[in-house]
Amino acid sequence: MSAAPRTARGEQTRRRILEAAEHVFAEHGYTESSVSRITERAGVGQGTFYLYFDSKLDVFDELVEDLNQRVRHAMSEGARGATSRLEAEREGFAAFFRFTAEHPALYRVVREAEFVSPGALRLHYTRIVEGYIDGLRQAQLDGEISDIDPTVAAWALMGIGEMIGMRWVLWGNGAGGPGDDADPTASGTDAVPEHVLDEMMRFIGGALGRGDRRSEGEDS
Amino acid sequence: MSAAPRTARGEQTRRRILEAAEHVFAEHGYTESSVSRITERAGVGQGTFYLYFDSKLDVFDELVEDLNQRVRHAMSEGARGATSRLEAEREGFAAFFRFTAEHPALYRVVREAEFVSPGALRLHYTRIVEGYIDGLRQAQLDGEISDIDPTVAAWALMGIGEMIGMRWVLWGNGAGGPGDDADPTASGTDAVPEHVLDEMMRFIGGALGRGDRRSEGEDS
Amino acid sequence: MSAAPRTARGEQTRRRILEAAEHVFAEHGYTESSVSRITERAGVGQGTFYLYFDSKLDVFDELVEDLNQRVRHAMSEGARGATSRLEAEREGFAAFFRFTAEHPALYRVVREAEFVSPGALRLHYTRIVEGYIDGLRQAQLDGEISDIDPTVAAWALMGIGEMIGMRWVLWGNGAGGPGDDADPTASGTDAVPEHVLDEMMRFIGGALGRGDRRSEGEDS
Amino acid sequence: MSAAPRTARGEQTRRRILEAAEHVFAEHGYTESSVSRITERAGVGQGTFYLYFDSKLDVFDELVEDLNQRVRHAMSEGARGATSRLEAEREGFAAFFRFTAEHPALYRVVREAEFVSPGALRLHYTRIVEGYIDGLRQAQLDGEISDIDPTVAAWALMGIGEMIGMRWVLWGNGAGGPGDDADPTASGTDAVPEHVLDEMMRFIGGALGRGDRRSEGEDS
DNA sequence: AATGAATGAGAGTTCATTCAT
DNA sequence: GATGAATGAACTCTCATTCAT
Structure with a gap:
């Protein structure tokens, strides 16, 4: 023991x-x-x-726990001081990508958790998503975004961050094509290019809409 | 040999x-x-x-390859006959979730591929994404959706599908909370609830926007 | 069967x-x-x-048997027409080396036989040695060589041929030093250099002596 | 590791x-x-x-290395105190045969090395031969033996020792005929009979000759 | 507190051989 | 006569874990 x-x-x-x-x-x-x-x-x-x-599994779980706390901290630090939900979102994602670039372990370790320690994996995602949900709900109260189901939206945001992070941070900004069979460790750890972040935010901005849009739309 | x-x-x-x-x-x-x-x-x-x-890795790769072909086939079959890009998207996702529910191997096997056979993983995602990109580009030409960068949008869509699928298909519709430490195999294999699919499509619909919106908005 | x-x-x-x-x-x-x-x-x-x-061992034995017959045939063919015991010896060795260069299998296969099929190994060596013994005995009757024990001399000759063959044929004429860790298959298959053959025959010539030497020497 | x-x-x-x-x-x-x-x-x-x-190969190599050192030590110990090159040769061979009788591993292990670890094999033989060469060269300077190429002579001596050792030590003094198919382990581990050693030394003595013989003999 | 020695279960893989067709 | 499918025992090697010091 x-x-x-x-x-x-x-x-x-x-x-x-x-x-x-x-x-x-x-x-x-x-x-x-x-x-x-x-x-x-x-x-x-x-x-x-x-x-x-x-046990070996014991360190693994502790590591996932630790990384989860650190990434959430990094994200909320990044978003602090934002003046709109969308700005908060953008800064949160940027912080997430930066953290991923500096700690590739996060991605790799977490993804493997599915088999190794499913509970740890779920806990990790769920906690981050809960942060999103809170933020989205508040933004809805403020009339900043549409009345979309915050849980669904939050998981969607989680997925976007994951995949964009995998594609542009973990695989590197360059090719990243399937031919790139090389040692995953070696892949780039640069941050996501500005253009990609811009387009991604345009995507998310449209997805979350404006609080008044629906009424407008429904009025017409 | x-x-x-x-x-x-x-x-x-x-x-x-x-x-x-x-x-x-x-x-x-x-x-x-x-x-x-x-x-x-x-x-x-x-x-x-x-x-x-x-080798053991050999079957694994072949399996990933096989699953990739089947899921893409299922998705394009699902989307066939759709009259709009958004409808195509919805039917494609629905087919994807159904396939995942019937073949949980897809998720599990593919996710583990990151460590086991990185090339296979990239190939898998990239192929699906390429399908998205083609569809998005065509929809842009038809003025159906906004002029968002199709590559970024496609990876975002991929992430949404992945995460929603994981959350509602693989973890089951029920709890899914972190407490649910149980054997992942045991988790539900139902499809995504209608409500979730609806909200997800609302999210995506807003994200992709309408082709004419930007010009209109910018004009005013 | x-x-x-x-x-x-x-x-x-x-x-x-x-x-x-x-x-x-x-x-x-x-x-x-x-x-x-x-x-x-x-x-x-x-x-x-x-x-x-x-069985696998069965082919192996047959192969050793076959090689043994061929090498003895090559040696006696080579020695045919020699006008003295020493010339016969030289031509026999030369034929042996040529055969080895052309069939490296002989050496490799035979040497491994020690563990795989000891009987085959002994039979192989014994048969060749018996040929030597016969030749030596005849030469002694002819007063061509000294009265050394033909059995001992024959085994000594066998050893000389083996080792010189290994060193100069199997390892190649070049370096052959211990550093040469390379694939043994790749090593040279040239014949033994003339100079080496000359010196080796000088060695053997002295060893076998002349039939009259001993008496002469002892007389004096 | x-x-x-x-x-x-x-x-x-x-x-x-x-x-x-x-x-x-x-x-x-x-x-x-x-x-x-x-x-x-x-x-x-x-x-x-x-x-x-x-690895298994690792012990094997270490073992060959170890045996090589021990046999060379035994040989030089045996030859120490000899008053002539020939006496040194005789005592060296005797020590070699004694060592072989006590450590049949030497033969078996070394011979198999050809396939298992060719580098080890070459190193083993080469080292022993180098010792011979040094001794021969010295004896030539002292006018004790003929001016035969010491490298060729050394390899020839190596072969003689190997073969005589195999025949009389490893196979045992008795039959040794091909019929003796039995477990090689069981074969005798006695030393080489005195008579064989005598005849072998007569062979070698003639082979190396006397330093003065060639000139004197040819002059007269 | 710290350590290196020790272990045995189990992994992936090979191969001589048998057999139905 | 010829074949390829099938097998299971055996191999080398790894590793999480325990324990005496």
């Missing part, structure tokens, strides 16, 4: 293992990552791992 | 292995699926597997 | 398998050679193999 | 595996020796093997 570290030294060791795990998982995926590779990278003995984690 | 079957009997055996692989992969994911589980399910000896496939 | 071919067609098939086996064994050694590789090279079905041979 | 043992316990385990490997390889040859047989004999778990060796 693992235990919480009792000393500052222990705390540090634990953190080093977690960081090593993030890198290793990001590079090789869950199944191809071995505990020994993690401990090696962390510079600790193999046995030490089990002082702080119950 | 594997070889193509040279007799009807061999052809049948190969097909049985492929079918077994689809089920096993869908249930357990790539890494948790062993060749022996596949051959056991197919009712053949372990060695027989290697008569027709070079 | 295999059987002797009953038709001309069968005879031909059998021979094709045997030839294919020689090449495959020579290139990959016994254990790395699979029956399927042999049948593939022979252009026949896998089952056909067992029509003419009881 | 294997690693060097870091504790005394690990060191001991590694040595036990190496010793077990020597016996198992000597008895069954490389291909018929399985890692599990080795670990079983060493009394350790299968996985333990890979703690200290990268």
